[in-house]
Amino acid sequence: MILVIGTWNYPMQCTLVPLIGAICAGCCAVVKLSEVAPTASAVMKKYFDLFLDPLCYRTLEGGVDTATALLKLRWDHIFFTGSVSVGKIVAKAAAVNLTPVTLELGGKCPVIVDENTNIDTAAKRIIWGKCVNAGQTCIAPDYIYCHKKQMPTLIERMKQHITDMYGEDPEQSDGFARIINQGHYNRLKSLMNDGTVVIGGKTNDETNYISPTILTNTPLDSKVMQDEIFGPILPIMEYEDIQSVFKFFRTREKPLVCYLFSSNAKLVDEVKKKVSAGTLDVNDCLMHMMIPTLPFGGVGHSGIGKYHGKSTFDQFSHHKSVLHKPIGMESVNNLRYPPYDAEWKQNLIYSLAYYKPNAPTSNGFAKYAVTSTMAGAAFAYAYSYPGSSGFGGQ
DSSP states (O other), rough: OOEEESSSSSSHHHHHHHHHHHHHHTTTTEEETTTTSSHHHHHHHHHHHSSSOTEEEEEEEEOOOHHHHHHTTTOSEEEEOOOOHHHHHHHHHHHHOOEEEEEEEOOOOEEEEEESHOOOOOOOHHHHHHGGEEEOOTTTOOOEEEEHHHHHHHHHHHHHHHHHHHOOOGGGGOOOOOOSSSHHHHHHHHHHTEEEEEEEEEEETTEEEEEEEEESSSOOOOOTTTTTSSSSSSEEEEEEEEEHHHHHTSSOOOOOOEEEEOSHHHHHHHHHHOOOOOOEEOOOSSSGGGGGOOOOOGGGEEEEOSSTTTHHHHHHOOOOOOOOOEEEEESGGGGGGGGOOOOOHHHHHHHHOOOOTSSSSHHHHHHHHHHHHHHHHHHHHHHHHHTTSSSOOO
16 A cells, blocks of 8 residues: 655646556555645546546545654555655654655755856757746756856856746746745845845735846855755855865765756766766756656755656666575485585585685686586485485485
8 A cells, every 4th residue: 555645836747757656566555635735636626536446546635644644554665755844754753653655845056157168059958947846846956056157157147047947027027937836935025135136126015026146156055055945046156166066065965856957978977976866957958857768867956766667667676576486306406405415515625614615726627627526526415315305316
């Protein structure tokens, strides 16, 4: 029996994908829908209850109390998508019964913009990746380290691409989302004080609107650089030596994704080796989510386990090892049974103990001949042992 705890930012995808994997693996499941997105939850419950067998699949709505009650039960596997803080609560509850978990969490996904890249394309793809769902995406770019030579150009091109995608006033665009609720809106609004606003910075308290916002001069110990932003705010910092970026990464928790924009093959290989992240995306944002054969998941604080495609099936399957051995040829096995003081066993053990496979021989064939002779002797002893029940016995 599987417990799937869904989330609110992509409620259909983050609920259906693990549920489909559980069904394919032959598991029954209970799905806890997110109370933060009540409309989507109501729609899913309506159709899940209509089309799925209630004896095997049940959907539940409700808040923290419902989730807490579910976590007290014993499950075969728990699949959770959400924040790191709640993920720890889920893992702690699962540990009581040693229940395996898949935790799809988040973290601060960094972007490295190298001096050797197409800066216009990089700016376009970063802005798109950040502004999808108004930045309320666990794999959204969270902050940028841009090479000092490219910093002014990157900011200028990002500003232009925001206009190209959402118009002069993104608040009027049908393609730009709003923040999910007042609580998240207030949290995000306060983060804009942690740097210099060079693009955006506009808000609307009535509609929970926050414009695409770029920050510079952001202190590393500021709030916006501590927790996952989960909104359309993007701090940009500059670097000259890439080693300083690696050093900074090592002081932080491992992210769900690291993004790199570079045409330098040596740098790409170095980032692969030195940056620990759930996924590395080179020269794009978010698109690894679209590849079903590419397992998706975090590492450390960004998650446990991977899913998508066959990986989802594997998460809900036990890879059982099976040995099926013929019942005959028992005389071959007589060597392993006591008593071990039989003369033929003692001679064989003595031979094996004093045989030195690395001893000098005239050629490789001699070593092969010695080994084969010993193996033949073992077989001969086994089959000539009185009372053996194999086809060589008496």
